Amino acid sequence: MKKISLLLLVIFIAGVSFAQQNEGISTDAARKTTFVKNGFWDNWFIGAGAGANIYFGDHDADAKFFRRLTVTPNFQFGTWMSPYAGLRMKLSGGTNIHTFNNDAMMMSRTRYVSAEMNFMWNMTDYLMHYNADRVYSFIPYVGFGWAYGWDYENVPAIVTRHGHVNSATFDAGIINRFRFSDRVALDIEMSGKLMRDVFDQRAGGKRGYDVLGTVSASLVFNIGSKSKFTEAVLRDQNEIDELNNRINAQRAQIETLSQRPVQVAEPTVVVKEVIKEVQVSEEPVNNVVLFSINKTKVEPHQEVNVYNVAKYLRENPDKKVRIVGYTDKATGTAAINERLSRERAQNVADLITGKYNIDKSRVMVNWEGQTNPPFDVTEWNRAVILYLE
Secondary structure, eight states, X not given: OHHHHHHHHHHHHHHHHSEEEEESEEEEXXXXXXXXXXXXXXXXXXXEEEEXXXXXXXXXXXXXXXXXXXXXXXXXXXXXXXXXXXXEEEEEEEEEEEEOSTTOOOEEEEEEEEEEEEEEEOHHXXXXXXXXXXXXXXXXXXXXXXXXXXXXXXXXXXXXXXXXXEEEEEEEEXXXXXXXXXXXXXXXXXXXEEEEGXXXXXXXXXXXEEEEEEEEEEEEEEOSSOXXXXXXXXXXXXXXXXXXXXXXXXXXXXXXXXXXXXXXXXXXXXXXXXXXXXXXXXXXXXXXXXXXXXXXXXXXXGHHHHHHHHHXXXXXXXXXXXXXXXXXXXXXXXXXXXXXXXXXXXXHHHIXXXXXXXXXXXXXXXXXXXXXXXXXXXGGGSEEEEEEO
């Protein structure tokens, strides 16, 4: 049984050690970094805003610039597949103003709606270190879509009228993103949309296409289960090989033990004389709560150790607990490890006093950082130990 327990412990250590994790940051530029794959429901966003449109068709430049501006609302939703690559669907609509003669005296109006699919490239995170708390990001994008125009007013008689016009579109633009918090950002966007030349009811000009330019501002909300990506820092291959060798050696020992014949002893009758029963309080040994690298939150499968101590404290009101946080020396700086050990110890204390209602006067919190590691195994020192007193 001891061999099996040791094997399970080695496998657990290997599982949490092969890929260390840094959440929300990367040590190298994102393009050179391996990230842990997020779930399907992570990193989704929605947004809404409004902007100003200006249509560039034949003779439109003859009209004054501000006379041609129209207001257009927009809505968007999408997801980031990595810190620098994302997809979104954008919907917009409104009116466009067109000019049909050289003196710009005749102006027409068009109602339209459009939908486009964009591929977004966060150039800031791609070229620099990934930082989920960065205030500004530069995000160019390209895409394609469809536009539908109708309700053409003030179109001159010389133009062949169409009740409605459909057009495939090619879209490109730049998003200037300003982060307010993990969940909210402001996008200042400049974009252009290539459309059929006939979309303004006039064709045969110098170009075979028209352009719809837009400048807009939108509030974007991250609604995904997670809003950050996590860097996977791969462990050294020699260390992985050593752990695998230890696992294989334990498996071989278990196999050898399982092949030994089982000797069943003859049952014996034991007569036990009870002289006096003594009520003994079963005091648990000091409990250890293990943490993954760079993590401070108590994971669900580790909380049972906190529960055992809290249960003992409820049954023994005269007892106290001293909670000490530790980190390993192999990763991080002394300052980072000091903070990690403090937050780990405090999170365990908050569970005992908050969730399990143990009075704060009975809970003492200390932390050691990377000094005085209690164990010889590096991974075991990412821990909080609860000392009963």
